[in-house]
Structure formats: C-alpha cells, structure tokens
Amino acid sequence: MRSRLRPASVLAASGLAVSCIALIIGGSRAEAVTQASGSTSAQAPVITAKSVTALSKPSVTSTSIPPLGPGSCASSVAVVTPSGPKSLPTNVIRSTDDSIPLYLDQWSAGCGERITIRLGAAHSAKAVVRAYRIGWYGGAGSRLVWSSAPIRIPATPMTTRSKPTISSPNWKTNITTKITSNWAPGLYAIVTSSGGRVTGVAEFVVRSSSPQSAVVVYSGLTNASYSPFGGASLYRGLDGGSLATTVALQRPLILNGRVSFLKHDVPTAQALDRVGIRADAVMDTDVHSTPSLLTSRNLVVLPGHSEYWTKSMYDALLTAQSAGTNIAVLGANEIYWQARVQMNSLGQPVSMFVARKLAKDPLAVTTPALATVRWRDAPLRHDPSASLGESYTVTKAHGSLQILSLPGWLAATTGLRSGAILQGVAAGEVDGPRVAPSIWMPTNLQVIGLGLLRGPAGRVATAGMTYYTAPSGSAVFQFGSTNWACQLMATCPDGITSTQTRQIQWAVTTSVLHNLSQRGWGRAHPSTPNAPKSISAMHSALSPAAYGTFGAGS
DSSP: OOOOOOOOOOOOOOOEEOOOOOOOOOOOOOOOOEEOSSOSOSSSOOEEOOOOOOOOOOOTTOOOOOOOOTTOOOOOSOOOOOOSOSSOOTTHHHHOOOSSOEEESOSEEOTTOEEEEEEOOSSSEEEEEEEEEESOGGGTOEEEEEEOOOEEEOOOOOOOOOTTEEOOOOOOOOEEEEOOTTSOSEEEEEEEEETTEEEEEEEEEEOOSSOOSEEEEEOHHHHHHHOOTTSOOSSOBGGGOOBOSEEESSSOBOHHHHHHIIIIIHHHHHHHHHHTOOEEEEEHHHHHHOGGGGTTOSEEEEOSOOOEEOHHHHHHHHHHHHTTOEEEEOSSSOSOEEOEEEEOTTSOEEEEEOOSSGGGOTTTTTOGGGOOSBTTSTTTOOOTHHHHSOEEEEEEEEEEEEEOOOOGGGTTSTTOOTTOEEEEEEEEEEEEOOOOTTSOOOTTOEEEEEEEEEOGGGOEEEEEEEEEEOTTSOEEEEOOBTTHHHHHTTOOTTOOOOHHHHHHHHHHHHHHHHHHTSTTHHHHSOOOOOOOSSHHHHHHHOOGGGEEEOOTTO
16 A cells, blocks of 8 residues: 655643543344354354344444453443544544544553553644544444543654654653553554544554453554654655665554554454454554463454564464464455564564565574565565465455355355355455465365456466365464455445445354354364366356456555
8 A cells, every 4th residue: 555645743742641431331232143053063063144134223232342351450430421422433544634643652451551642743733532442333333432631732743764764753641541441352443533533543452351262463563564654664765765674663553554454453343343253352562472362262363454473473373273273364465574573671562673675684694584574485485375275466456256165164154155256355455375386275275265366467366265274173264355354344445345245245254253263163174175276277267257457566
C-alpha cells in the first residue's frame, strides 16, 4: 500500500492523570452454528454452519464481553458511563484524518497495569481520548468503555529527519490510566476525537489473566511497518530516498498503518466474537517476548495481514504446531519478512529493524538465522507454505475461487459444492499454492478453492483456500486473502462481496473456527491431497469464472 504523507506538526501537552472509568453491559451473542446430528469421532464432533444469522441492528445489550477469570484485579471500581459515541463509526477507515495522532508506550497490558497515552496535533486543538473494545456487539462492531476529559493540545511538527532510522517523537505524557477489571480482555481501538470526528487511532490489547484454549495474535509489527509517521516507513523513503530500515514502535499509526489495523485486525476480532470463539488477544510482540503464549493451545488464529515475524515468533508457532495446535489464517501474506525487535530496559518493544537485503544487514554474515530478508529466501529458506500449505503470491488482486474439493466436515455448508464460484473473495493481497521448485508444499495439501490471476507482462499467479493436516494432528486452514475478514464485516475500503457470497463466507468461517478449536482435529479429519502440480494443470481444472487480475507491485 502506498500513500502520500500529509505535512503535520505536534506539541505535547502537559501531563494529566485521568481516572479510569468504564462500562460493562451483559447480553447475548448472535450464534451462527448448529451441532451436527452425528460426529466422526468422540473427540472431534463436527460443527456445521448450515445458515448464518442475518446481520442484526446494533443493540445496547448485545455484547459478548468474556467473564473475568481467576486472578483478575479487584472489580470494586464504580461503573460510570463514559461520554461520547457508543461505538466507532462504520466508515472509520475512510473518515479518520490523522490530525490528532496518538500512541501508547506499550501495545498490551494486563489488569492492574498502567498505560500512558501520548498525543500530538497538526494544529492547536482540543480532543477527547476514548477506548473502544472491538467485538460483534449486535453488529455495532465496538463498545465504548472509557473516555477522558477534553485535553488542549498545542501544535508541533511531526516529521523527523534521522534516516534510515525513524525514531519515536517522545511526546510528553498526556494521560496515564490504570487498566481495571472494567476493561474486559480483548482488542481495543484507542482514539482521539475532536468536533465529532475521529482524528487518530491506536491499537491496544488487554491481556487475559485466565488463558483460553484459543489465542489470536494481532499484527502490531506489520501495522507499524506501514505507518509513515516521522516522514518514512519500511515502505516509504524520506523525500523519495531510500526506505527506512528501523522504525520506532512507540509512534502513531497514520495513513496506511492505521488502515492496516482497521482493515485487518479489527474485523478479525469482530468475526471471532460473532461466531462465538473465546480467544485470548495478544500482540505479536507479546509472542516475541513470551513464546510460551502459544503453548498448549487448541487453536492459533492469525488475522488478515501478519507479514512481519521475528524468529522467536515463528519458532513459537512451529513448536505449537508440532505439539498439535491447529492454525486458522484469516488472511494472506503471513510470515513474509523476518524482523528483529529491539527491547528497552523495561522489556517493552521499542523498534523494529528490517534490511530487506543481506548487504544492508550487519548480522547477515555472523548470524544468518536472524537475517532480515524474506522467509523464503536464502539464508532462511523457510517459506510458510512448508508448514501452513500456501503462501503469498501477489497484491492488488481482484479474483474469485472455484471450489475443487471439500473435506467431509465442510460439505454440509450451505452454498459450497464442487465447481461453485465464490465471487470476489480473492482480493487485496492473496496466498496460493506455489508450484515453484524452490518452494515446498506439503504432499497432502488439499486445495479447497482455487483461482488464477493474470497480471502485467503476461504473468499468472495463484490464489487459493487450502486445508492441510500435519503428523502431529494439527490442522491448518488458510482463507487466502487479506480481505477475508473485512469482507465478512462488509468494511473493506476496496470493495466487498455480495450478500449471498458473504453468507457463504460466514458459514465457512464459523465451521472452520469451531472445528479447529478442537484439539486433534487434523488427526480425526486428515486432508485429502489434490494440489495441481503446474499452472497448466490449474488451467485445465478451472472455469473462466475462476480467473481474475492482479496489479503491479507484486
């Protein structure tokens, strides 16, 4: 993604302590699953999604805030209704103007910890900071749980000129608040608002003190890599020059960085909530610091675009898979670049380094296993397709998938049958089964849906939805498109699927997430290999409706 950086300026306001207030409302969850009449094994009953509950109108009583577990901090804080809109606007991706950006000193916190929120402004302004927990909430998509008093913020320049390193602006602390038991575990959007509009967005996770059997790993590193705050990013050079190689993590998400969070992580949390999956929310940097967060889980969920992974993170995922943990990839272009994360003395992640080229990486010769290049390239040679079944092919995709093969447990899903076309689901950046000799695919890969994309200079690329089971009993399901989750929520800024297709997408997503939440699913339901061995074989298998296009930049 590319975008022009707006000129901006900031000045930190004086420190202000704000007491923590929150709102907890109990209610019901919209369910979209039915128990099958029979199961294939006592340990792994099959869940089918025969119909999908229609998107309901937002309800003030519809929420699925998880109960507090043992060890949660005291819940004696008075419940006070915070002021402001009760949910984020549905057009928040397009309507946020980044004129009053913010960032947190840490991306996640547990109950009882304090967080600091730092503010800046393109022009002198007064703003309110609000915290929204992301979830289904009867279709509203989020719920306001905390708000600050109005804060005056003078203007200050926002650019830095320290290439190839983009540093933190180190704004003076504006708000310090404590995470109490009123902040339910999960994904949050912390936003600034002024004059009735959202003027800045930051990503934050409240960690659970009572581990669930599933965990979702949100993509802070990837979102930060796209944010051009400070004048450059891992995708944008200063004044048209070389790309940054080091970006601070304690800096605002603006433009493409903000869009990445709202387009990929937010709808993932909403989809998990709607289909009734209780998953611990963690940031990718949490897994980097504490790899055991993935240990002994039934299911690991990766959101729409989790592109940057450290060695510690990747090792943790592979260790979990080898122990039988299932993996659901609700996106594409996962595990593409290796990154190195710098921590401070408090154990907080403060910056990320990605050289992209061996010649620019000072550790490439002495410590080749940490080289910050693509995972598929030398010296790493570990494309995720070897463990997950498929991997990144192209970007700017506009295509569809033709159903080739269905596992028995998906066969009852309404709208799915051999030969059916899922129109428009291969969009954004896509993964597919790769037939290149240098990239290994599991021999028992089951290609459920397949499409071919035609691009510049006569190039042809694959798009796919795949299922793969490992000897450990782990099952891996890849949906294959960065747009899958935002298509579910009908919030993709670059186009959504039809109502009929979206109903099928909800049904498939529901079945996959509930079934892969059961340990040993892959052993009870092995994949059936059918992966075409060449592009020619794919041409022979597909109808014209399964062809699409992709753009330059892949």
